[in-house]
Amino acid sequence: MSNKPKGLSHFWKEVKRRKVLRSLAIYAGTAFIILEACSLIFPRWGLPDWSIDLVLWLLILGVFINLIIAWMYDFTSEGVQRTKPMVETQADEKASDSLRWKAATYISLVVILALIIFNVVPTKDLKAGDIQSLLILPFDNFTGDDQLDYVAAGMHSSLIGDMGQISGLRVISKTTANIYKRLDLDLPQMASELNADAVVEPMVMCYGDSICLQIRVITPFPEEKQIWMGEYKVDKKDILNLYNRVSKQIADEIKVSLTPYEEEVLAEIRAINIEAYDLYMKGKYYWDQLTPEALQMALEYFNKAIEIDPAWAPPYAGVAEFWVGVRQMGLAPSSITIPNIYKYLNKAMELDPHSAHIHLVNAAVAVWTGYDWKKGESEFLKSMELNPNNAENRAFYSHMLLYLKRHDEAYKQAKKALELDPLNPKIQGFVAITYLHIGRYEESMELANKALVMVPNHPLGLNALWAGSDHLGNFEEATAYCGKLFGLDEEMMVQVMDTFKKQGYIAALEEILSFVESIPDEEIPVSASIRIAWLHMKTGGVDEALTILEDELDRQAADLHYVFTGNELFKEIADHPRFLAIQEKMGLPPM
Known part of the structure; x- marks a missing residue:
């Protein structure tokens, strides 16, 4: 026991002689500056939420590395030298630390302690970085007029669109x-399941010549707490400026830094014709329903909005989307749909070249109508720059990346889309197809089943289950899903499944093909052509399959791209000269 104090005294002398604490003081100050700089810069660069935590733990690891190096080496005017043992040191070499360095030693300890407390120990006060993800609930309609539900829906979309422009928020x-x-x-519960740090509860209190809103921001953890509430009453013509104002104020209240560009966009003054705005919101309300009848209603409202305010871009984009929908559903030939798509889309781009939504529509048209991969990617990235929180943008972009055989990037974008909109069956379907084509079959089928729970007969969901079952060798399930995709009735499916049990998979596919060929052309979905080509290929009709694919190229089919993702669905003809010629004409990289 008597030697212990002496041993500690000797150790402390060695720490001072080797200038360990001096090195620690310098390191602590530098680490603090680095961490503070990262907390300001990383959100602006759009780096993931965990990147700042990673820097913190690397800096903490650096403390131990710094201690080891400081103990073993001296930095002298002659360079780095290994520290001599005390017994080899002459008396005149044993210089003691000055009072200045002793002060620095104690300050370093305080700085390190403050660094750990500030970044690890939770505090009651909200600080920058505490809120990085936001759930904006739909507007409650307290106007007393149920017919204004379309207004509440439009306000919800607009506020999410404006808040989505902030790169520091998910x-x-x-x-x-x-x-x-x-x-x-x-x-x-909502926030926990969606990994949201805060929830916005908006309400529309009046909607006439004036618009009244109440906005509450609530942090759900560790207990539900309202951190801000704002009430607004503005003239109806200023509604778009109101969204900007609310977005800016929410960002300020939750201490999210805005880039200079975001500051500029949210400060922009936008004039609007209130009658045209109402008509446009009604058009969007019907467009979201995606039925032939609803599409026609949407077109009528978009055209009326254009008549009232011909200098406002969104209704033109709405009409372009109408024609995209008509083309996708096969309701009109390409000779009619494609010219109208470009006519209205080009006008929208001319009127508002800074709209994230218009750039997204332009990207989709470039890829699925024009087969223009360079323009498509440029437009997707521009839209993503303007609004990094648009799940559709990332889901669509992931599909374009599939066609270009950039599967790792496709997976990254699809995963991000799902994080932004995890319960949207449309996003689930798109991501399921991405996962399918990069070989993640189980994940694809799991998502497809989720989409089908919400939307029975979801076409992307059924596609993923059919192709996934085929890839995994579950041929009975693949047969059933294939028949369902073609809309075969119950009697037909009984025959098909009986053939499968007696004669096997290929015979069952031959039976499906015979039923499909008996269906009038106008009753077969446009999107069925690729599956019909696949049926011909699987049942030995290679020439018929290739002829269908060539016809699809001639009509600029929107789903021909999925044949050339590198997936094995068409592997039997992947080396055929006619197949390779189609791929080359589309400007796609080889399989």
Whole structure:
């Protein structure tokens, strides 16, 4: 026991002689500056939430590395030298630390302690970085007029769109927010399941010549707490400026830094014709329903909005989207749809070249109508720059990356889309197809089943289950899903499945093909052509399959791209000269 104090005294002398504490003081100050700089810069660069934590733990690891190096080496005017043992040191070499360095030693300890407390120990006060993800619930309609539900829906889309422009926030998309609003969950449950740091509860209190809103921001953890509430009453013509104002104020209240460009965009003054705005919101309301009848209603409202305000871009984009929908559903030939798509889309781009939504539509048209991969990617990236929180943008972009055989990037974008809108069956379907084509079959089929729970006969979901079952060798399930995709009735499916049990998979596919060929052309979905080509290929009709694919190229089919993703669905003809010629004409990289 008597030697212990002496041993500690000797160790302390060695720490001072080797200038360990001096090195630690310098390191602590530098680490603090680095961490503070990262907390300011990383959100602006759009780096993931965990990147700052990673820097913190690397700096903490650096403390131990610094101690080891300081103990073993001296930095002298002659360079780096290994520290001599005390017994080899002459008396005149044993210089003691000055009072200045002793002060620095104690300050370093305080700085390190403050660094750990500030970044690790939770505090009651909200600080920058505490809120990085936001759930904006649908607007409650307290106007007393149920016919204004379309207004509340439009306001919800607009506020999410404006908040989505803030790169330092992850904003949950509209469809998932709508679904969670209908569930019997409290705010902490919603936030926990969606990994949201805060929830926005908006209400529309009046809607006439003036618009009245109340906005509440609530943090759900560790307990539900309102951190801000704003009330607004503005003239109806200023509604777009109101969204900007609300977005800016929410960002300020939750201490999210805005880039200079975001500051500029949210400060922009936008004039609007209120009658045209109402008509446009009605058009969007019907467009979201995606039925032939609803599409026609949407077109009528978009055209009326254009008549009233011909200098406003969104209705032109709405008409372009109408023609995209008509083409996708096969309701009109390409000779009619394609010219109209470009006519209205080009006008929208001319009127508002800074709209994230218009750039997204332009990207989709470039890829699925024009086969213009360079323009498509440029437009997707521009839209993503303007609004990094648009789940559709990332889901669509992931599909374009599939065609270009950039599967790792496709997976990254699809995963991000799902994070932004996890309950949207449309996003689930798109991501399921991405996962399918990069070989993640089980994940693809799991998502497809989720989409089918919400939307029975979801076409992307059924496609993923059919192709996934085929790839995994579950041929009975593949047969059933294939028949369902073609809309075969119950009697036909009984025959098909009986053939499968007696004669096997290929015979069952031959039976499906015979039934499909007996269906009038106008009753077969446009999107069925690729599957018909696949049926011909699987049943030995290679020439018929290739002829169908060539015809699809001639009519600029929107789903021909999926044949050339590198997936093995068409592997039997992947080396055929006619197949390779189609791929080359589309400007796609080899399989």
